[in-house]
Amino acid sequence: MESTARNIINKIWDEHVVLRQNSFPEILYIDRILLHEVTSAQAFAELEERGLELRNKQNILATIDHNIPTDVSRKNITDVMAKKQVDTLRDNCKKHGVTLFDIDSNYQGIVHVIGPELGFTLPGTTIICGDSHTSTHGAFGALAFGVGTSEILYAMASGCVLQDRPQTFRVEFTGNPDECFTAKDAVLKLIATIGIGGAQGCIIEYVGDYIKSLSMEARMTICNMSIECGARAGLIAPDDTTFNYLKGRRYAPVGDAWDKCVSKWQQLASDEGAYYDHEIIIDLTNAKPMITWGINPEHAIAINELTPQINDAPDKLILEKAYAYTKLHPGQSLQGVPIDFAFIGSCTNGRIEDLRAVAKVLKDKKIAANVTMYIVPGSEQVLQMAINEGLDNIFINAGADFRMPGCSMCLAMNPDKVPPGKRCISSTNRNFIGRQGTGSITHLASPQTVAASALCGYISYLSALPPSAEFRQGGI
Amino acid sequence: MDKFRQLNSTVIPLDLDNVDTDMIFPAEHLKSVSKNGYGTALFSTLKTLYPDFIFNQKDYSAGNILLSKSNFGCGSSREHAVWAITQYGIRAVVCSSFSDIFYNNAAKNGLLLIKLPESIINEWMKLALNNASLVMTIDLVNQQINFANQVQRFDYDVYRKHCLIEGLDDLDYLLSCKKEIESYELTRSINV
Ligand code: SF4
Numbered sequence: 001m002e003s004t005a006r007n008i009i010n011k012i013w014d015e016h017v018v019l020r021q022n023s024f025p026e027i028l029y030i031d032r033i034l035l036h037e038v039t040s041a042q043a044f045a046e047l048e049e050r051g052l053e054l055r056n057k058q059n060i061l062a063t064i065d066h067n068i069p070t071d072v073s074r075k076n077i078t079d080v081m082a083k084k085q086v087d088t089l090r091d092n093c094k095k096h097g098v099t100l101f102d103i104d105s106n107y108q109g110i111v112h113v114i115g116p117e118l119g120f121t122l123p124g125t126t127i128i129c130g131d132s133h134t135s136t137h138g139a140f141g142a143l144a145f146g147v148g149t150s151e152i153l154y155a156m157a158s159g160c161v162l163q164d165r166p167q168t169f170r171v172e173f174t175g176n177p178d179e180c181f182t183a184k185d186a187v188l189k190l191i192a193t194i195g196i197g198g199a200q201g202c203i204i205e206y207v208g209d210y211i212k213s214l215s216m217e218a219r220m221t222i223c224n225m226s227i228e229c230g231a232r233a234g235l236i237a238p239d240d241t242t243f244n245y246l247k248g249r250r251y252a253p254v255g256d257a258w259d260k261c262v263s264k265w266q267q268l269a270s271d272e273g274a275y276y277d278h279e280i281i282i283d284l285t286n287a288k289p290m291i292t293w294g295i296n297p298e299h300a301i302a303i304n305e306l307t308p309q310i311n312d313a314p315d316k317l318i319l320e321k322a323y324a325y326t327k328l329h330p331g332q333s334l335q336g337v338p339i340d341f342a343f344i345g346s347c348t349n350g351r352i353e354d355l356r357a358v359a360k361v362l363k364d365k366k367i368a369a370n371v372t373m374y375i376v377p378g379s380e381q382v383l384q385m386a387i388n389e390g391l392d393n394i395f396i397n398a399g400a401d402f403r404m405p406g407c408s409m410c411l412a413m414n415p416d417k418v419p420p421g422k423r424c425i426s427s428t429n430r431n432f433i434g435r436q437g438t439g440s441i442t443h444l445a446s447p448q449t450v451a452a453s454a455l456c457g458y459i460s461y462l463s464a465l466p467p468s469a470e471f472r473q474g475g476i
Numbered sequence: 477m478d479k480f481r482q483l484n485s486t487v488i489p490l491d492l493d494n495v496d497t498d499m500i501f502p503a504e505h506l507k508s509v510s511k512n513g514y515g516t517a518l519f520s521t522l523k524t525l526y527p528d529f530i531f532n533q534k535d536y537s538a539g540n541i542l543l544s545k546s547n548f549g550c551g552s553s554r555e556h557a558v559w560a561i562t563q564y565g566i567r568a569v570v571c572s573s574f575s576d577i578f579y580n581n582a583a584k585n586g587l588l589l590i591k592l593p594e595s596i597i598n599e600w601m602k603l604a605l606n607n608a609s610l611v612m613t614i615d616l617v618n619q620q621i622n623f624a625n626q627v628q629r630f631d632y633d634v635y636r637k638h639c640l641i642e643g644l645d646d647l648d649y650l651l652s653c654k655k656e657i658e659s660y661e662l663t664r665s666i667n668v
Contacts, residue, residue, distance in 0.1 A: 018653070018656055018657055018660040019653055019656045023633070023634040023635060024634075024635045024649075025633075025635055027650065027653060027656070027657070029657070029660055029661075029664070038506050038507075039553075039554065039555070041509035041510075042509070042510070042511045045509075045510075045511070046511075050647070052651075066506075067506075067507060079507070081507035081508065082507055084507075084509055085507055085508075085509055088509045130553060130554075130555075131552075131553060132551065132552050132553040132577060134553075145577075146553035146577055147553060147577065147580070148553055148554070148555030148558070148577065148580065148581035148584070149555040149556075150555060150581065150584040150585070150645065150646070150647075151580065151581075151584075151646075153647065154646055154647050154650055157647060157650075157651070158647065158650040158651055158653075158654070158657060159657055159661070160650055160653075160657055161646070161650075162635075162646045162649070162650065163580075164633075196494055196547065196550055197494065197546060197547035197550065197573065197575070200547065200573065200575065200576060201576055227551075230547065230550060230575060230576070232576045232577070296494060296496065315493055315494075317491065317492065317493075318492065318493060318494065411503045411552075412503065412504075413503050413504065413506060413507065430498070430551065430552075432496055432498040432499070432551060433498070433499065433521060433522075433525075434498065434502060434521045435498055435503070438502075438504070438521065438524075439525075
């Protein structure tokens with residue numbers, strides 16, 4: 001007899017299937033759409049061209065994040081094309097009655113940071129956005145995935161998208177890692193293990209005691225990078241940590257509705273014995289922080305390891321390209337490699353918890369003289385919290401540049417760029433060729449590792465830091 | 477959308493795994509609000525960095541079929557990557573596997589993605605790299621692809637095939653199911 005036990009992915013999926021017809025993809029109902037300035041203009045234009053209307057404007061939220069400057073005078077966008085995208089989004093939202101959190105709003109920020117902050121992201125919902133890191137929202141037990149501009153249009157016009165049923169992938173983290181190991185390191189370890197195509201066509205559920213012990217911020221970091229191993233989405237079953245985070249947030253339900261929702265959300269957890277198409281256990285026992293050396297996120301090693309040999313690896317060509325591009329060679333340690341830039345920010349690690357962790361490392365110290373450090377909060381709310389807690393002073397005293405919210409150096413669509421040939425250690429999610437600016441070299445790491453390296457002026461990590469006295473003057 | 481039935485063309489062999497959408501269409505070109513004018517930005521960073529890059533080679537760069545390896549189109553969800561490929565003049569991409577979002581974006585824009593076993597991809601890659609004038613024939617109706625006198629059948633899902641052949645997109649189908657969507661909304665109890 002076939003088991004009726006279902007995992008959380010199938011539960012949410014099944015609940016959203018509007019129509020399933022033979023040899024057609026399934027029609028999946030979309031509860032929420034998030035918009036930003038870069039991937040929505042063409043969707044609105046086509047909506048109008050085809051004479052269609054928004055089906056559920058109350059399910060849509062927009063913000064401006066990808067291409068805006070992050071200096072204090074950011075309202076004056078001097079890049080003509082970027083300004084046109086921002087103005088187009090403003091016009092479209094106004095014309096179609098969509099809520100927009102613009103630059104002057106207290107709620108503006110990176111789309112994947114503000115969704116959860118506002119309680120717009122809720123367990124059991126389906127969420128799409130024209131950005132691949134939409135998987136972030138999975139941390140709340142939502143089924144959230146990135147789509148192209150056409151699918152934004154389809155969902156805006158019909159409330160639905162067409163999707164092939166995904167496979168399901170159970171990822172369990174076990175064991176106790178080293179003290180300075182973070183959620184970012186856990187997800188980099190997963191990607192290094194299964195590769196950037198390792199979860200292609202799948203939605204991941206992350207399980208295990210390690211996951212349960214994590215804060216919502218840390219869970220978001222993990223779900224955020226699901227896409228970097230090819231998964232369509234990644235999620236974590238909601239629990240008390242989730243409910244405590246959401247309660248009282250702007251768009252979260254209140255009163256009776258809240259109680260009803262919580263009991264419903266508690267049912268979402270995977271049933272015992274539920275089937276998954278793929279499973280893997282990642283042992284974190286004594287695991288050390290991770291760092292990337294190459295040109296995609298699977299090129300990651302533990303910081304105390306040496307870079308891999310090429311020999312007859314099947315992906316020899318890419319490995320050779322990677323070493324040539326990052327100016328490194330096989331069999332070397334990354335510790336001690338000099339850096340020019342350090343970046344803290346993005347929807348992966350630009351939340352308040354990340355900023356607090358960085359402040360803890362930088363407090364009463366100075367970053368190395370050879371390093372330019374940008375700290376970019378993920379949202380206005382994160383910015384305000386950081387200021388209220390006095391983190392801004394710690395950053396500024398350390399010699400870092402504390403900036404206004406936006407995507408910034410994560411994809412370098414705005415003026416924040418790493419110059420050609422310069423090396424940046426970054427809390428972001430992609431180390432692709434030129435991602436942080438043409439010719440830039442990126443090393444992905446946790447915020448703590450980025451901060452420790454900024455102090456040293458070369459790649460290092462928390463446990464390896466020399467005695468703190470040496471950083472008082474800026475550099476050692 | 478243009479209808480797609482058959483295609484005869486030389487091939488652009490891009491001998492790489494994991495070609496990501498940042499390579500295909502670098503972010504610096506993402507700042508347009510229109511759907512046109514993307515073709516010239518296709519692979520622009522790699523074209524500048526590597527003079528011998530396949531898209532810089534005159535013998536190859538005029539092909540309408542792109543041959544690459546596994547996990548093509550990974551990374552960012554930007555549909556601009558698909559627009560850049562189609563506006564450059566490429567109508568089909570042949571690989572051993574594709575990333576999910578890219579796969580979803582392609583058919584909506586009339587771009588045919590064909591998956592073939594790795595061994596065949598590797599063999600055809602070599603042949604194409606050795607001879608720029610070899611022509612590939614793709615017959616979508618019969619799901620056959622022919623290169624260097626080797627005929628292969630390929631799988632393609634019924635729905636996307638129908639859309640490509642008829643030049644329809646998903647929205648036409650979704651809007652035709654309006655009744656079902658409305659009754660789904662009525663029964664939906666979740667607080668959203
Ligand atoms: S921070 Fe980076 S990954 Fe996140 S939404 Fe912005 S550009 Fe995308």
